Every structure is written in structure tokens, then in C-alpha cells.
Amino acid sequence: MRALATVPAMTYLVVLMVIPLGLVIAYAFLTAGRFGGVQGPVTLDNVTRMLEPLYREVLASSVFNAGAATLIAFAIGFPAALAITRLPSHWQTAALIAVVLPFWTNFLIRTYAWIILLNREGLLNDGLALAGLGPIDFLYTRQAVILGLTYAYIPLMVLPIYASLQRLDPQLLEAAQNLGAGAWRRFRTILLPLTLPGIITGCLFVFIPSLGNFVIPELLGGGNSQMIGNLIRDQFLKSRDWPFGSALSLMVLALLIIIVMFQASAARRTRRWGA
């Protein structure tokens, strides 16, 4: 009977994970068909092509953008989460809704709004012009892409950090203060280690979708600063090279598995500290 109970979960896993992943792995070693799809012979060409400097640079640049977005999201998100926990409880709910609110608007529209703000004829440059400055090319730069990624995913940083800050016993901080620890010391020795699981979760929640994102680099990077997501998308929708797209996807997957393994070991270590 117990075996029977696992059938839905196993079916779910096999149908939605094992089979698709198996297809991606298999496709990565086949040859592109004329109109998309795959055909024989089996080949390593896609893997060797993927390791060419051109594509390694795209990956490195994507990791940089996603990493920068994650760091900025942390730098803004941690103080924001901390500030929310200090609010009276009914205001906390309001503040959390405000954090999540942009998520209820269509992602494309939110991103498009940045174009209106940032472009050479946009609101920001209009403002600068009033002050006798500019115009500055904000849009279609790497900075614009990082800004867009940060903006899109910052709620995913705030929420897990808020959750772990809430679980933190405020008496620990009071005790530390009474014993003469300064603000920095309290942050470094109490806040940071005890909320580390939330921080790591938030960082992963921002980093992973940022790394694969292709809409933001296309709209704010102007198609001129491709990320790995654009490259993969184009292999399927434009170039009809499914095998190469699959190989690139596997490379991203491998990178993310390594990162998640780091996270798991870091989480284990914090548990040991906690005990």
C-alpha cells in the first residue's frame, strides 16, 4: 500500500523531470535536423562547439550579470527585510504586500517601463536635461541589464530573509547590546550567521532566474549584450539547432547543480553553528 501511495509522486517526477531531462541529454549528442528537431549521427560536436571561447565568454558574462544583480539585491534587500521586521505587525503585512505588489503586474510590462524611463528620449534624460545635463545612454548597457534583473527579482531576496529574521530571537540582539557589542559586531556575529540560510535561499532565488533570463537582456540590453538564455532561446526558435541549444542548457544546469551543492554544504555548516 505504501508503495502505491508513491505512484503519483513518482509519475510526476518521471513524466515532468526524468523524461524531459533525458531528452535534453540525448538531444545534446545528436545532429540538427533541417527544419528543427534532431537526427543522427551521434556526435560530440555540440559539446566541443560549446567550449569555444565565444560561448564561454557569453556564459562568463551571464554569470557576472546574475552575480552582480544578486549582490545588489542583497545589499538592498537585507536592510529592507530588517526594516520590515521592526515595523508594528499590521504595517509589516502592508510592507510585505508592497514588496510583492510589482509581481502582480505582467513581467514584460514592468521591464518595458524601464525602457520608457531610461532611453535617450526618456523621463530620466528629460529630467537631466532640465538640470542642463545629459543625455546619458542608460539604456542598452550592461548596467541596464543588471538593474533590470535586480529590480525583477528583489522580492525573492527580501521574503526569505524576512522569514529568517522573524525567527530570530530579538533577546539575542538585546543581550549582545547590553554586553557592549556595537552595531557591526551584532550584525557580523548574530544577524548574519543566524539568517544565513535565508540569505543563501534569497541569493539562489535571484541568481538562478537571472542567469537564464533572456527577456531583460533583450529589452534593456538591446539585443547587443546577449546572455546565455538568449543564446539557448535562439537555438530553438531561430537557428533551429536543437542539439546545440540542448548542450548549452546542460552546461547551465551543471553550473547550477554545483552552486546548489555549495548552498547545501553551507546550510549544513550553519546548522552545526546553531547547535
Added chain:
Amino acid sequence: MKTQRISARRAVVLGIGGAVSAVLLAACGGGSSGGDSAPSLDPNADLSKQSIVVSNWDAYMDPDAALKFTDTTKANMTVANHATNEEIVGKLTAGGDPGIDVAFVSGQYAQALNDAGLLEPIDPNLVPNLANLYPESKNLAFDPGNKFSVPYAWGTTGICYREDLVASPPTSWNDLLNPAPEYEKKTLMLSTQPWLNLPAAKALGFSANTTNDGELEQIKQQLLKTKPTLLGFDDVTFYERLASGEVVMAVAWDGWCNYSGDPNVKFVVPSEGADLWADTMVVLKSSKNKEAAMAYINFMIGDEMQGWMTNNILYKSPNKAVAEKAAAELGADYPNIAMTPADLAKGEGLIDLGEASKIYQQIATEVQAS
């Protein structure tokens, strides 16, 4: 040329569908596609007993086309949409019966579909309106004599530019490929092939359909050199960016400059020449209602539907009477509509490149990733 972004979800569906149908096809041995001797069509078939499914780009024909077609011929018709040539060709080549009778595809894709043995020959007796088309439009490089396709719209590719923001109008592809310093980061190119290659191919004096490895390498080198000077690649919103003034020159299909709604946006075909493209209608061999399918094609190249197309899409019509009327009425505001077939025929007809199209796609990937 109409291209739109295909949705990610559709790609996934296509992907899984492709894998499944490949298996099915192998199992069935492609039973229904055997036998190349097409049974001749019956000119007296009762069309009221026939119904067809037409797959077209969204908003590329009169929204009332289906109603009007049924009024005229009594045949029933359903419309399906596709976003890109790639999407519809993927569907039609996946094997089995796609359930589509007539498809709109660009000329070079029609040629590829015909090479794959998927198209029904056009029966000129059932498409009498062919007599109303320009002779030039019936002799396009991908299908001279309309053996398997009939043109719906045709045109060329050039440069859209802001007359008020450039010192002098561009005359050469090089004005965009190697721009003057003041235009750097104010230009756009198309990212889809073969139009990504086209400006460099023509500027270097090569064929728009070149499959020569050395020439393709030179094209790629030029594009790699051009890329840092571009604001980006844009196939969809370039006319808006011309209107806003952030872009002063963009590679564009002729009709699209008109969508900017800005009288300062002009269109020019550079002196080195360009392409001649056509969007066509084809009948699938798997169709069970081929008489109605032919009647539909006949209807779509008739005066009413062609008039709608050229007035609303602002592409040139291959129908002589419609095109001449449009040139007189719209030519002043939309100069591309005033181009004559002789102007168009200076462009090089795009054809299917077979296996070499993979090299084109690799160039697109490498240039955009660089």
C-alpha cells in the same frame, strides 16, 4: 516579411510533438504521402461540401476573409495562426496529417516544403486570378511559373532612416555597416537570416543566396566589425525606435517603415541592390479538400483581398490592377507602394539554401554572441 517571436510554450509543445510524431512516422512508414502522381482536381467539385483550414500570420489578411470566402464559394473555412515561418514549417514537416490545407509561408520556405514532397501542384484552371498578377511575380526564383506556390505579397529590404536626423540620406549598405562616428549606436539590423547577412553580402558584391564558404566568412567578418557600432538587433520594434529618434537608420523590410507613422522616416534600397522576397500560399498534399484550397488561393489574389492587404499591411500587391491603384492613391505617402515590378525585379530573388542554411544560422549565432 512577417516574423514574430514564437512563444516559449509553443516551442515546448512543438518539441515534444516533434519527438512523438517522429516515432509515429517511423512506425507508420508515412503511409499517406506515397504516390507522387497527384490525382487531377475536379473543376466541378461541390465546394459547399468542402471545408479548409488556413494557417496564416496573425492579422495578415482581412479579418472577414473567412466569411467573405464562404459567401463567395460556399466552402467552409477555419483560420489558424502561426508566428514564424519556422513554426509552420516545423508543424508541416513533423510527419502525419497536420490538419492544414493552405499555409502562408515565405517563398524560400515554400521551395523547401516542395522539395520535401509536401505540396500539391497549383492547378491554374482552378486559380484563374493568376492571370491578373504581374508576370514578374509569377516568375520568382524559388518557384518560376507558380508550380507549387502563389504570391500573396512581395517586396524588398532596404534601410529605413530618419530624414531629419541624418546629414545626407544613406545610399549604400556601407553607410550602415561602417557608419560615420556620429551615427554609432544609433543603428539597428535585423537578426533573422537571410536578412542579417544581406547588407554585408550585397556591400561585398556577393549573392544574397551565396553558399560559398570564403564569401560567407567575409560576410561574417564584416558583421563582427559592424556589431559594436549597432544599438542592437531588432526585428519587431525597429520602426518605433525610429519614431522615437533613438535610432536613425535600421535595416528593414520595405512596408515596415510605414508603421512608424512619422513622415520623416524614409525608405531606400541601397545602390548595391537588395533581395526580392515574397510571402506565398501553398496547398498541402495531405489536404482532402484541394478544390476549395485552390478556390481560396484564387480568392486571396483577387482584387478585394489584395486591396485589403496593400491598404492595411502596406506591402506591395502582386495583383497588377490593385498595385497600380494603390501606387496612385498611397504612393505619395508610402513610397514603397509606388515601386514598380521593374524596381522590385532588380532585387535578387531569395531561394532555399538547403544544408547551407545551417551555416547562415551559425553566423547569426556567432555574430550575436560576440
